[in-house]
Amino acid sequence: MTSPGVEGSEIESLVDAAKNGDVGAFERLVEIHQHEVFGLAIRLVGDREMAADVAQEAMIRAWRALPKFRGDAAFSTWVHRITVNTAWTMRSRSKRNVADPLDEIGDIADTSWLTPERAGETAMLREALRRALDRLPEVHRTLVVLKDVEGWSHGDIAATLGISVTASKVRLHRAHVRLREYLKEEM
């Protein structure tokens, strides 16, 4: 969960400065981590507008909790955990449905390296997976996103979601079985 192009020592300096109330340092941290935090949020909640709210709320919570940040984990890991908890809280609070999937592909990075056939196949697969993920129960979606997309360990997932490692593994298995079925239906 590192930030490409930014040295770890720079992040540490910025975190130290932000802990002492340097708003400019925190702004730089937000700039550095905004895309990964927003990316995680949109994968967790499936809706662009809500993802922006989740990512913003996560950053605010991070700012407020900064004095308690001891640096046991990397700053980005810590912010990602806050994002997961924020998404969890906000999604369970909200009754909103998922937006039109076409809205979700507005900011995809350069795909010009893909051939038209490959790009079409990739877009089709991603869209089908998005629709399949939207049909999963929240806990299953969170597990798939954290394990299969973000690459978290079951230990980290269990600690963040407040479940056992075994529960994390069992639920992920169920999520995979369901997701395979849904993906088949959506393609």
Add this chain to the structure above:
Amino acid sequence: MNPLRCRKVRLVLPGYILGEVPLGVRDARHLEQCLTCQAEAAGYRILRKALIEYRDEQVAAPPWFVTRVMSVLDRPVPASGGRARFRVLTAVVVAGVAVAVWGRRRLVS
């Protein structure tokens, strides 16, 4: 086709295809021969591919994101606010006691 083996293989297929659990020798042999289990495995391979494509997708935050976050944060450090308030309160109490002691001494003298 061995229904019991099919059931066992299908239990481990998601973990095997998605990269967590190795497949036992007997299960692997069964998978090579059983068309039903192969079809099941193909579904998980497509899921794996879809997850990889989904993971590799770069998502950008909206251009206004940083400005919006910072507009909410444009105030004193919230987390250290409690400590700061405690320090101010302590200073006020200490100053009050000092003034009271000083005033009393002045009256006595």
